[in-house]
Amino acid sequence: MGVAIKTEDLTKTYRTRSGKVNVVDHLNLEVEEGEIFGFLGPNGAGKTTTIKMLLGISYPSEGTAWVLGKEIGDTDVHRRLSYLPEKPYYYEHMTGLEILRFYARLFNIKEPERTKKAEALLEKVNLAGDADKIIAQYSRGMQQRIGLAQSLLNDPVLLFLDEPTAGLDPIAHIEIRDLILKMRDEGKTVFISSHELSDVERICDRVTILNYGKVVSEGRLDTLLKGGRIEITAVNVPKGIEDNLRSDGVIASFHDGRLIIDAPDTIATDGFVDAVRSAGGTIVSIIPRRKRLEDLFIESVGGRRVLTEQTEQSEESV
Amino acid sequence: MGQIFAIAQTTLGEAIRRRVLLIILLIGLAFLIISPSLNQLTPRGQTEVLVKMTLGILKITSAILAVTLTVYLIPNEVERRTIYTILSKPVQRYQFLVGKFLGSVGALAVMIGLMTLVLLVTFSLQQRDASMDDVARIVKSAVMYVFQMSLLAGIAMLFSTIVTPIVNFFMTGMVFVFGTLMNPIFESLGASSGGGLAGLGSRVAHYALPNFTNVDITGGATQAEQAVGGSEAVYMMNGIIYAIIYTSIMLVLAVLIFDRREI
Numbered sequence: 324m325g326v327a328i329k330t331e332d333l334t335k336t337y338r339t340r341s342g343k344v345n346v347v348d349h350l351n352l353e354v355e356e357g358e359i360f361g362f363l364g365p366n367g368a369g370k371t372t373t374i375k376m377l378l379g380i381s382y383p384s385e386g387t388a389w390v391l392g393k394e395i396g397d398t399d400v401h402r403r404l405s406y407l408p409e410k411p412y413y414y415e416h417m418t419g420l421e422i423l424r425f426y427a428r429l430f431n432i433k434e435p436e437r438t439k440k441a442e443a444l445l446e447k448v449n450l451a452g453d454a455d456k457i458i459a460q461y462s463r464g465m466q467q468r469i470g471l472a473q474s475l476l477n478d479p480v481l482l483f484l485d486e487p488t489a490g491l492d493p494i495a496h497i498e499i500r501d502l503i504l505k506m507r508d509e510g511k512t513v514f515i516s517s518h519e520l521s522d523v524e525r526i527c528d529r530v531t532i533l534n535y536g537k538v539v540s541e542g543r544l545d546t547l548l549k550g551g552r553i554e555i556t557a558v559n560v561p562k563g564i565e566d567n568l569r570s571d572g573v574i575a576s577f578h579d580g581r582l583i584i585d586a587p588d589t590i591a592t593d594g595f596v597d598a599v600r601s602a603g604g605t606i607v608s609i610i611p612r613r614k615r616l617e618d619l620f621i622e623s624v625g626g627r628r629v630l631t632e633q634t635e636q637s638e639e640s641v
Numbered sequence: 642m643g644q645i646f647a648i649a650q651t652t653l654g655e656a657i658r659r660r661v662l663l664i665i666l667l668i669g670l671a672f673l674i675i676s677p678s679l680n681q682l683t684p685r686g687q688t689e690v691l692v693k694m695t696l697g698i699l700k701i702t703s704a705i706l707a708v709t710l711t712v713y714l715i716p717n718e719v720e721r722r723t724i725y726t727i728l729s730k731p732v733q734r735y736q737f738l739v740g741k742f743l744g745s746v747g748a749l750a751v752m753i754g755l756m757t758l759v760l761l762v763t764f765s766l767q768q769r770d771a772s773m774d775d776v777a778r779i780v781k782s783a784v785m786y787v788f789q790m791s792l793l794a795g796i797a798m799l800f801s802t803i804v805t806p807i808v809n810f811f812m813t814g815m816v817f818v819f820g821t822l823m824n825p826i827f828e829s830l831g832a833s834s835g836g837g838l839a840g841l842g843s844r845v846a847h848y849a850l851p852n853f854t855n856v857d858i859t860g861g862a863t864q865a866e867q868a869v870g871g872s873e874a875v876y877m878m879n880g881i882i883y884a885i886i887y888t889s890i891m892l893v894l895a896v897l898i899f900d901r902r903e904i
């Protein structure tokens with residue numbers, strides 16, 4: 324397997340009111356051919372800026388990168404890749420079919436292949452019935468599917484999808500996820516950026532988490548997300564019991580007469596339940612919480628869990 | 642080449658649907674339709690005055706259309722992020738810019754053509770004594786306007802790589818007014834005052850500022866013909882060549898800036 328994308332100290336500096344800021348800060352990435360790569364990070368982390376530099380739309384302030392073996396700035400490589408921008412718009416006066424034919428012309432695809440290809444892609448993204456509607460009449464989800472269709476016109480080996488599911492309903496999420504899985508089956512490399520962790524991002528083979536332009540975490544998503552937490556709520560529990568329940572990583576506190584225990588999922592739940600019940604308490608709920616991307620961000624940047632702070636505050640006030 | 646043409650065609654299709662432009666066009670058409678009927682109050686032999694006046698309306702409307710169309714051309718592409726999809730295809734920035742420009746020129750030509758047609762129809766209906774000469778004058782002037790407005794659009798395009806649309810609107814408007822009213826003055830000053838500093842300044846101003854009257858036969862044609870010493874056809878040809886060269890320079894500068902700019 325070759326390398327599809329490689330960056331070397333890729334940096335973008337913007338001048339702002341508060342001075343110079345590296346919105347992408349000496350980024351070193353490697354994306355393998357054929358993988359679905361998740362480029363994750365909160366809003367403003369520098370994901371879009373990175374993609375724009377990889378596409379030669381924006382110029383690096385420092386460092387460089389190679390895409391499909393060519394150093395950035397070579398538009399010839401664009402024949403083999405494609406890009407779905409964040410919240411894209413398309414010329415609203417054109418129909419779905421016309422838009423695809425327009426983009427096909429940018430690849431110098433000639434008729435009759437142009438129309439044939441456009442129609443086949445409309446079929447693929449489930450828009451064949453809406454081919455003659457103008458884009459202004461398309462829903463956000465339909466526009467996103469037109470976007471995916473235009474990104475497949477040149478049968479690319481590498482796709483950049485910038486926040487492909489942002490602002491879409493759950494059904495559209497699933498449709499897009501299925502299309503991405505199809506692309507993987509066809510052996511394409513897919514580079515997905517996202518600030519949330521929907522099921523689309525969960526199909527990534529490998530992810531990198533970016534914050535303030537720097538990589539804060541990278542690896543396989545399932546490894547990174549290992550270790551969720553469990554929240555146990557109980558009532559009728561005598562005060563003071565929480566002190567006995569606290570141990571490594573366990574937070575126990577009272578809120579409005581309810582005992583709330585927040586513990587790592589590796590800890591035996593049974594022990595807590597037994598302790599609460601033998602003290603005369605009643606369990607109201609046991610809720611496992613999967614680790615979320617935010618938890619990862621917070622861990623990665625060394626922040627504290629919000630719940631911990633709340634607990635400490637309420638304890639002081641008791 | 643295929644890419645440039647595809648972008649131009651799409652730009653044209655979008656431009657002729659833009660509401661602001663259609664409103665300006667309608668206002669212009671309204672003026673063109675009512676002005677000949679106003680003239681029925683004046684005595685015969687005033688056709689010449691009327692032709693000049695309606696051509697003036699045609700010119701001002703075209704200029705407003707040209708500026709309004711082009712100042713938003715690139716900023717809109719960036720704002721709607723349509724430019725990113727296009728530039729991620731095998732399309733160079735110069736191809737994008739030239740395509741956008743040619744598309745706007747096409748749209749301007751369509752709109753000027755439409756106004757001219759309406760003007761000719763109202764003329765033939767209301768001014769029975771209009772001669773073939775008048776008709777020819779209108780058509781020739783309209784052709785020159787297409788080139789003149791392309792030049793104006795090229796200037797707006799260059800500015801749009803540097804300043805915001807609103808600032809651009811005023812800058813291009815100023816250049817049009819100065820280039821139309823002042824440049825002939827600079828030209829004669831530069832020619833008459835010889836080697837002095839004033840003369841040099843005038844000559845610099847004359848060459849740097851576009852001279853829109855060069856690309857115009859509405860008013861000063863006969864006078865200009867004498868200056869050139871040739872026929873009207875030669876004068877028109879010179880004007881068109883001047884417009885094309887000047888516009889090309891504007892586009893080259895725009896590309897040089899746009900190529901380096903963040904979008």
Ligand SMILES: Nc1ncnc2c1ncn2[C@@H]1O[C@H](COP(=O)(O)OP(=O)(O)O)[C@@H](O)[C@H]1O
Nearest residue numbers: 337346364365366367368369370371372373903
């Ligand atoms: N042209 C620009 N000028 C100044 N700052 C910018 C510009 N473009 C983006 N930024 C800033 O760079 C940071 C990263 O932006 P972006 O790459 O869009 O983040 P993301 O895609 O991860 O949400 C943000 O703080 C944004 O405000």
Ligand SMILES: [Mg+2]
Nearest residue numbers: 370371372409
């Ligand atoms: Mg972004």
